Amino acid sequence: MTGLTGAYVPGRSPLHRLGAGVKLLALALSCTALVLLSSPVALGGAAAVVVLLYAVSGVGWAAGWAQVRPVRWFAVALFAVQALSAGPPVAVTSTLRMVLAVALAGLVTLTTRTAAMMACLERCLAPAxxxxxxxxxxxxxxxxxxxxxxxxxxxxxxxxxxxxxxxxxxxxxxxxxxxxxxxxxxxxxxxxxxxxxxxxx
Amino acid sequence: MTHDEQVPSRPQESGDHQPRRRLATGDLARISVFAALIAVLGLPGGISVLGNTVPITLQTFGVMLAGAVLGARRGALAVAVLLVLVAAGLPLLAGGRGGLGVFTGPSAGFLIGWLPGAAVVGWIAGSGGRTPGFARLLVACLAGGIGVIYLLGVPVQAALTGLPLVKAGALSSVFLPGDLAKAVLASVVASGVFRAYPAAGGEQPVAAKGRR
Structure with missing residues (x-):
C-alpha cells in the first residue's frame, strides 16, 4: 500500500491531450444530456458515441470494463425492477443511462493524470x-x-x-x-x- | 514576534464553536489523518469482521467517527478531502474504487451525503457538554451517519435511475442492518476514545502556547 496510483492509462489520443477542466465540464454537460434523453433510440445513439469515444481514447476495453464493473449488479437489479414495474423500454433507458454516465466519468479518469486532475480540482476549490x-x-x-x-x-x-x-x-x-x-x-x-x-x- | 501580532485572534484557539478564518495547523494534521483513516477502513484485508468470511466496508463507520471525534467542521472537511482525492482518481473507496465514476454512479448521493452526515454527527455530538456520552453519540451517529446519508442517497439514486422513491428506498434498505450496527459500534468506540484520550475532543491547550 505504498504506491497509491490512479487508474490513468497513458496515451496520446485527443482525449488525453484535452485539459482536465475541459473534460470535467464536458462530463457535467453530457451527464445532464443523458438525463434529458428519454427514448431508447436516443440512448442507443449515446451508447454508440460512448463506445466511439473509448475507441478513440485507446485505453483498451479491459480498462473501460474495470470502470463499469462496480455497478454491474446494481445494473442487473435496476433492469429487473424496472422491467417488472415500468416495462422493458423504461428498463433499457434507465439502465443504459446509469451505465453510460459511469462509463463516461470513468473515461475522464482513465485519460487524465491524477496530478492534473488534482491540480484542476484545487483550482476549482479556490473559494475554500x-x-x-x-x-x-x-x-x-x-x-x-x-x-x-x-x-x-x-x-x-x-x-x-x-x-x-x-x-x-x-x-x-x-x-x-x-x-x-x-x-x-x-x-x-x-x-x-x-x-x-x-x-x- | 511583536506584541501586536500576538494579541488578536489567539484567545479563541480552543473551541470549534466559533468560525475561525484560518485552520490551525493541528487541525490540518487531524483532518488529513482522519481522511486517511476513512480510506484505510475501506481497504481489503485492512479490517475484516469474523476473520475474512464477511467482508464489510467500514467507511461509513469512519465517517461517523470523523464527525464524532473531530467535530462538525473538521469532520466534514476530512470527508471532503477524501472525496476530492477520490474524484482525482485515487482508489480510496472500499474495494479499490475511485475516479469520477463513483460520482455519476447510483450511490453518488450516499457518497455526497457523507459530508453533511459527518457534520451533523459532529454537531449533535458537540452540542451538549464537553464530552458527549454514549447516548448522545448514538443519537448523533443514527441521525447524521444514517439519517442524513440516506436522506440524500435515496432520492439521488431514485433520480439517477428513474426508480420510484419507494423502490430505491427498498433497494437501499439492504444496507440498513449493517449501518445500524456500525452506528452502535461508532458510538461505543467514540466514547471509549474520549475516555482514553481526553485530548481527543479538541486542540490541546499546549497548542495555543507552543506556537513558534
Missing part, C-alpha cells in the same frame, strides 16, 4: 479560502492525506497484531479504540512537527 483554506493549505492537506494512508494502514496492522496477541481477535472494540487513539496521537505529533517547521502562518 473563505472557510480558512488558502490554496497552499489545501494542497498541503491533500498531499498529507495521500502520505497518511500508508501510515494509518501500518497502524491498523500493528493494532491487529496486538489484538491477536491479546486473544481478542473478534472484538471490533478492541480493534477500533486503540486504532483511533494511535491515529489521534499520530495526528497530534504530525501537527506538532508541522508547527515546529513554521507552518503556522
Amino acid at each position: 479560502r473563505f472557510v480558512g483554506l488558502d490554496p497552499f493549505r489545501l494542497s498541503l492537506l491533500l498531499s498529507l492525506t495521500v502520505r497518511s494512508v500508508p501510515v494509518v494502514s501500518g497502524l491498523a496492522t500493528r493494532v491487529r497484531e496486538a489484538q491477536r496477541a491479546r486473544g481478542v481477535e473478534w472484538s471490533m472494540r478492541a480493534f477500533a479504540v486503540p486504532l483511533l487513539i494511535s491515529v489521534l496521537r499520530h495526528a497530534d505529533t504530525l501537527g506538532e512537527a508541522l508547527r515546529t517547521r513554521g507552518l503556522d502562518d
Whole structure:
C-alpha cells in the first residue's frame, strides 16, 4: 500500500491531450444530456458515441470494463425492477443511462493524470479560502492525506497484531479504540512537527 | 514576534464553536489523518469482521467517527478531502474504487451525503457538554451517519435511475442492518476514545502556547 496510483492509462489520443477542466465540464454537460434523453433510440445513439469515444481514447476495453464493473449488479437489479414495474423500454433507458454516465466519468479518469486532475480540482476549490483554506493549505492537506494512508494502514496492522496477541481477535472494540487513539496521537505529533517547521502562518 | 501580532485572534484557539478564518495547523494534521483513516477502513484485508468470511466496508463507520471525534467542521472537511482525492482518481473507496465514476454512479448521493452526515454527527455530538456520552453519540451517529446519508442517497439514486422513491428506498434498505450496527459500534468506540484520550475532543491547550 505504498504506491497509491490512479487508474490513468497513458496515451496520446485527443482525449488525453484535452485539459482536465475541459473534460470535467464536458462530463457535467453530457451527464445532464443523458438525463434529458428519454427514448431508447436516443440512448442507443449515446451508447454508440460512448463506445466511439473509448475507441478513440485507446485505453483498451479491459480498462473501460474495470470502470463499469462496480455497478454491474446494481445494473442487473435496476433492469429487473424496472422491467417488472415500468416495462422493458423504461428498463433499457434507465439502465443504459446509469451505465453510460459511469462509463463516461470513468473515461475522464482513465485519460487524465491524477496530478492534473488534482491540480484542476484545487483550482476549482479556490473559494475554500473563505472557510480558512488558502490554496497552499489545501494542497498541503491533500498531499498529507495521500502520505497518511500508508501510515494509518501500518497502524491498523500493528493494532491487529496486538489484538491477536491479546486473544481478542473478534472484538471490533478492541480493534477500533486503540486504532483511533494511535491515529489521534499520530495526528497530534504530525501537527506538532508541522508547527515546529513554521507552518503556522 | 511583536506584541501586536500576538494579541488578536489567539484567545479563541480552543473551541470549534466559533468560525475561525484560518485552520490551525493541528487541525490540518487531524483532518488529513482522519481522511486517511476513512480510506484505510475501506481497504481489503485492512479490517475484516469474523476473520475474512464477511467482508464489510467500514467507511461509513469512519465517517461517523470523523464527525464524532473531530467535530462538525473538521469532520466534514476530512470527508471532503477524501472525496476530492477520490474524484482525482485515487482508489480510496472500499474495494479499490475511485475516479469520477463513483460520482455519476447510483450511490453518488450516499457518497455526497457523507459530508453533511459527518457534520451533523459532529454537531449533535458537540452540542451538549464537553464530552458527549454514549447516548448522545448514538443519537448523533443514527441521525447524521444514517439519517442524513440516506436522506440524500435515496432520492439521488431514485433520480439517477428513474426508480420510484419507494423502490430505491427498498433497494437501499439492504444496507440498513449493517449501518445500524456500525452506528452502535461508532458510538461505543467514540466514547471509549474520549475516555482514553481526553485530548481527543479538541486542540490541546499546549497548542495555543507552543506556537513558534
